[in-house]
Amino acid sequence: MLKRMIAAAILVGVVSAPLPVVWAGSQAPPQPSTAPSPPAPMPAILKAYTAVTTDRLKQPEADDWLMVRRTYDGWNYSPLDQITPQNANRLQPLWVSSTGATNGHEAPALVNRGVMFVSTPGNQVIAIDARRGTPLWRYRRPLPEDVVLLHPTSRGVALYGDKVFFAAGDAVLVALDARTGKEVWTATVEDNRNGYYMTLAPLVADRKVIVGASGGEVGVRGFVAAYDLETGRQLWRTYSVPAPGEPGSETWPVGDQWKTGGGSVWITGTYDRQTNLTFWGTGNGGPWMGDQRPGDNLYTSSTVAIDAATGKIKGHFQYNPNDSWDWDEVSPPIVVDFTRGGRQIKGLINVARDGYLWFLERTDSRINFVDGKPYVKQNVFKSLDPKTGRPDVDPERRPGTGKNAEFCPSHWGGKNWPPVAFSPKTRLLYIPANENLCGAIIGRPVTYTAGRVYTGATSRLLAAPGADHIGEVQAWNVDTGVRVWTHTFQNSANWGPMLATGGGVVFSGGTNDRMFRAFDATTGAVLWEFPTNSGVIGQPTSFTIDGRQYVAVQSGWGIDARAMQSRLNGLFPGEYPEVPEGGAVWVFGLK
Amino acid sequence: MFLSPRLPAQDEAATIRPKEGDLLVRAGDAQHRPLRAADIPLNGQQIPAWAMDPATTSVRSGTRLNGVILLRLDESTLAPETRARAAEGVVAYTGICTHNGCDVDDWIADRQILACSCHASEFDPKDAGKVLDGPAPRALPALPLKIVDGMLAVAKPFTTRVGFEPG
Numbered sequence: 001m002l003k004r005m006i007a008a009a010i011l012v013g014v015v016s017a018p019l020p021v022v023w024a025g026s027q028a029p030p031q032p033s034t035a036p037s038p039p040a041p042m043p044a045i046l047k048a049y050t051a052v053t054t055d056r057l058k059q060p061e062a063d064d065w066l067m068v069r070r071t072y073d074g075w076n077y078s079p080l081d082q083i084t085p086q087n088a089n090r091l092q093p094l095w096v097s098s099t100g101a102t103n104g105h106e107a108p109a110l111v112n113r114g115v116m117f118v119s120t121p122g123n124q125v126i127a128i129d130a131r132r133g134t135p136l137w138r139y140r141r142p143l144p145e146d147v148v149l150l151h152p153t154s155r156g157v158a159l160y161g162d163k164v165f166f167a168a169g170d171a172v173l174v175a176l177d178a179r180t181g182k183e184v185w186t187a188t189v190e191d192n193r194n195g196y197y198m199t200l201a202p203l204v205a206d207r208k209v210i211v212g213a214s215g216g217e218v219g220v221r222g223f224v225a226a227y228d229l230e231t232g233r234q235l236w237r238t239y240s241v242p243a244p245g246e247p248g249s250e251t252w253p254v255g256d257q258w259k260t261g262g263g264s265v266w267i268t269g270t271y272d273r274q275t276n277l278t279f280w281g282t283g284n285g286g287p288w289m290g291d292q293r294p295g296d297n298l299y300t301s302s303t304v305a306i307d308a309a310t311g312k313i314k315g316h317f318q319y320n321p322n323d324s325w326d327w328d329e330v331s332p333p334i335v336v337d338f339t340r341g342g343r344q345i346k347g348l349i350n351v352a353r354d355g356y357l358w359f360l361e362r363t364d365s366r367i368n369f370v371d372g373k374p375y376v377k378q379n380v381f382k383s384l385d386p387k388t389g390r391p392d393v394d395p396e397r398r399p400g401t402g403k404n405a406e407f408c409p410s411h412w413g414g415k416n417w418p419p420v421a422f423s424p425k426t427r428l429l430y431i432p433a434n435e436n437l438c439g440a441i442i443g444r445p446v447t448y449t450a451g452r453v454y455t456g457a458t459s460r461l462l463a464a465p466g467a468d469h470i471g472e473v474q475a476w477n478v479d480t481g482v483r484v485w486t487h488t489f490q491n492s493a494n495w496g497p498m499l500a501t502g503g504g505v506v507f508s509g510g511t512n513d514r515m516f517r518a519f520d521a522t523t524g525a526v527l528w529e530f531p532t533n534s535g536v537i538g539q540p541t542s543f544t545i546d547g548r549q550y551v552a553v554q555s556g557w558g559i560d561a562r563a564m565q566s567r568l569n570g571l572f573p574g575e576y577p578e579v580p581e582g583g584a585v586w587v588f589g590l591k
Numbered sequence: 592m593f594l595s596p597r598l599p600a601q602d603e604a605a606t607i608r609p610k611e612g613d614l615l616v617r618a619g620d621a622q623h624r625p626l627r628a629a630d631i632p633l634n635g636q637q638i639p640a641w642a643m644d645p646a647t648t649s650v651r652s653g654t655r656l657n658g659v660i661l662l663r664l665d666e667s668t669l670a671p672e673t674r675a676r677a678a679e680g681v682v683a684y685t686g687i688c689t690h691n692g693c694d695v696d697d698w699i700a701d702r703q704i705l706a707c708s709c710h711a712s713e714f715d716p717k718d719a720g721k722v723l724d725g726p727a728p729r730a731l732p733a734l735p736l737k738i739v740d741g742m743l744a745v746a747k748p749f750t751t752r753v754g755f756e757p758g
Contacts, residue, residue, distance in 0.1 A: 101758040103691075122758020143757050146654040150693050150709055152757040169757065217693070217709045288708075446696075449619070451655060452639075453694040455708040559691065563710040563726040570724045 043136055045129055046179045050113045052159040057204065058273055062502075065111045065541040068156040068201040069419060073335040074270035076421035078542035081503035082549040083590060088505050088518040088527035090591040094550065095133035096533070099126065099583035105556025106417075106497070107156040107201065108539035109585060115178070118554060119154035119201075120583055123168050127181060130552070131545050133587065137181030141168050148451055149197045150217055151559050155267065155417075156201030156539070158209060160229055165209045167198035173211055173227060187232035189213060194450050195220050198266075205271045205278060206308035208235055212265025216283035216328060219454035222263030224280050224306055236311030240265060240282045240299045247313070248298035257293050260448050262286030263300040267417055270332045275364045277305045277314055279335065279348060283328035287456040289443030290322035291400045297322055301329045303350060303360070305367060315366040319352050321390065324399045325380070325441065326411035326459065327353040333360060334422055334429075338478040340370060349478060351375065351420050351431050353413025357476065358389070371481060375474060376414035376435045377464055380407050399441035401456070410439030411459050412564055419539060421498035421506065426521050428484060430498040430506050431474040434564075436467035437493075461567040470568070471511055473498070475524060485524035491575060493568065495561035499540035499551070507551055509536020512565055512579050516540075516553055516586070532586055535579045537561050548589060556583030605653030608753070609642035609734055613745040615661065615683070616643050616650060623648055625742040628679035631663035636698040637705060637716075638662075639686060642734075642745055656753050658686035659734055660695055661743070662716050664703070670718040676750075678736035681743055684720050685734070685753040688712055690727040692755040705731070 052066055060066050062079040069076050083091065099105065103121035109130075110117045116130040123141040128134065143149065149169045158165040163184060164176040170192045175184040189211060190196035195218025203210045208226040216222070222240035227233065240263030242248040252258050264283040271278050285293055285300040299313070301320035306313055319329045333348035338359065348360040348367065355378035361368040369389030374381075380398070381391040399405040414433055421430045439459055446456030471494030473487045489511050496510020505527065506519040516536045518528040535557030542551050557579040569576035614625040618639035625645075631638055637660035641652045651657045666680045673682060686695050688707045695714065697706035704723060705714040712725030720731030732753050737746035 102756055103758050120758065124758065145754065146656045147757060148655070148692070149757050150691050152691055152755075453696045453708060455696070457708050458697050458699065458706065459708065459711060461711070560710065563690070563712075566724065566726045567711060 063544040072271035079502040080549045084503040085520045097133040104153040104558030105554040105583040109552035111543035139181040158202040160204040165202040171196045185232040214266040216262045216264035219260035238311040251296040251298045267330045281330040284323040290324035317367040355409040355414035377408045401443040404442040406440045408438035410437040418497040421500035423500040428475040433472040436464040438462040497539040507540040604649035613642035676735035683734035684731040
């Protein structure tokens with residue numbers, strides 16, 4: 001609590017007091033009241049709320065940011081071009097508003113015609129007038145005291161019609177009225193007492209709301225499930241670990257291990273409108289040591305293509321068969337067409353936790369391997385099969401039960417969950433990477449108990465010999481497969497989601513010095529930076545109000561960024577002190 | 592469709608925190624046999640346990656926040672504060688990490704350190720559960736023990752609030 005008060009006290013802008021459910025915007029003119037003791041009147045901006053339609057999601061106007069990555073292809077790209085390398089040094093904060101929450105603030109600020117929606121740790125969704133940060137309503141769903149929520153965050157909400165969809169930490173899907181913040185329906189997705197929890201933003205596609213669940217550390221069986229937008233009724237559920245007799249079950253040992261096999265789904269999938277396929281990343285298998293579950297263990301550590309209409313699996317690509325490195329490959333691939341050897345490829349690109357940059361081909365029935373190459377130090381794969389992409393793993397680098405192995409990159413990966421960005425103007429893919437980190441894991445036997453951690457592993461973080469930096473922003477040309485620039489951070493890891501813009505400016509935070517930065521999209525030069533209240537691990541977004549371009553981001557350090565920082569402070573004593581915590585929403589614009 | 596095992600139903604005695612006089616039983620022991628110090632292996636991995644009301648034999652396993660871990664250590668190696676909470680060398684702590692609520696599931700034998708496998712917090716069981724490394728913001732709450740009729744028993748409630756801040 002003390003930390004929270006300090007965090008709130010240092011904020012310079014709008015600091016929120018406890019709020020009623022509906023808050024009258026301070027910018028709204030006084031409303032004539034006809035009732036004697038009315039509830040607070042609905043602010044005009046909410047009365048005029050514009051419904052989100054299928055067409056608006058498919059082809060969003062540049063002024064809005066209607067889903068977590070703005071577009072279904074996962075590009076994190078805004079066409080807005082008022083902020084440029086020439087004027088970015090005139091960026092300044094326009095408002096800031098405290099969220100009242102601690103822990104990792106990772107959600108993007110969605111904006112629909114000036115109404116902003118953010119989610120935060122603590123099962124909270126806030127609607128805000130994006131013009132000056134005036135809170136409009138606040139929804140808080142109480143968490144059970146003994147909730148299993150091993151990564152307390154929310155990675156965003158989804159919009160459709162006049163509803164806001166929120167995947168609550170206790171594994172309940174919630175539909176809110178976008179105008180009031182009141183619950184329209186709730187649907188229990190899974191039983192939190194068995195270790196299922198949710199941190200992802202829902203995906204609205206094919207007139208359904210689609211989610212998956214976290215809990216790979218707790219022996220869950222991963223899945224993706226679709227719900228009716230109006231009622232919350234489940235429409236289909238597809239497990240990432242097949243039951244006996246289903247395709248892929250031959251990659252699991254005989255017995256019951258498939259019931260606790262992991263493959264959790266904790267990042268929002270991408271979507272190809274042409275084929276109606278959604279693409280989801282899956283976590284590692286459970287328990288963590290592959291020798292305790294012999295076989296490839298489909299569909300763990302994979303990209304899985306799932307038909308949005310039926311839930312049927314229509315292709316997969318497994319990055320790490322029989323994973324033993326805790327390399328969740330939960331980041332979905334971006335959907336992007338690229339050229340290779342003069343051929344135009346309808347593609348998927350995934351920047352994997354295993355340290356490889358994977359170029360794949362998408363079809364309506366399978367996913368084909370195109371190319372793969374390391375983007376950070378990687379000493380586990382000796383080579384990739386040129387046809388299938390299957391890695392040839394160095395057995396010395398594979399941890400096992402009672403067998404310690406050192407390997408690079410670390411179990412946190414060359415890139416963890418933070419999303420990449422892609423600019424169609426520069427044809428560059430922007431990667432928040434962590435270089436020079438390796439790990440060591442030793443496994444031990446472990447017995448499954450419902451709701452208890454089921455990893456059976458002890459991990460350590462190591463620095464690669466000669467490490468002179470860790471955090472990086474990398475830019476790769478998707479057509480040549482060549483790295484064009486790298487920005488390095490001398491004294492910080494990078495946990496910052498990326499935003500690319502049409503003005504040729506890339507935005508990101510991610511470092512332990514509380515900075516939010518603008519980079520030149522072409523050269524990687526830092527154009528501007530600003531120290532916020534905390535470390536910025538939220539997804540930046542861009543939008544307009546009255547024709548002016550703004551950039552929004554949440555600042556609020558926590559979870560694995562905090563965990564890595566403390567491990568680095570153990571490796572380099574005193575050099576990686578605690579980062580101030582406590583969340584806030586920031587909006588920046590040109591002076 | 593939901594194939595995972597279920598936890599037992601909750602009742603009030605099962606969800607209140609361990610109280611003075613409660614006995615301790617090994618987690619998963621269907622017969623609820625009260626533990627003695629000699630049942631805990633010296634310098635071995637932590638034993639997950641629950642408190643049990645001796646009058647009703649209700650096991651307080653209705654919430655994960657009641658999870659206790661037991662270790663038996665050489666008494667001469669314990670810091671004074673921890674020695675005062677120990678019973679025949681057995682020390683008890685919450686099984687729930689103060690960072691993000693992961694289970695304190697790991698035992699680093701060569702250093703005699705408690706750890707969490709999910710975010711690698713490390714705690715010193717010989718010195719009040721204090722944080723040695725990792726993201727945990729505060730020490731593990733301890734559960735002071737005593738011996739009653741040769742059996743391990745709770746001497747006092749948890750020294751501080753168990754659990755974590757989810758937001």
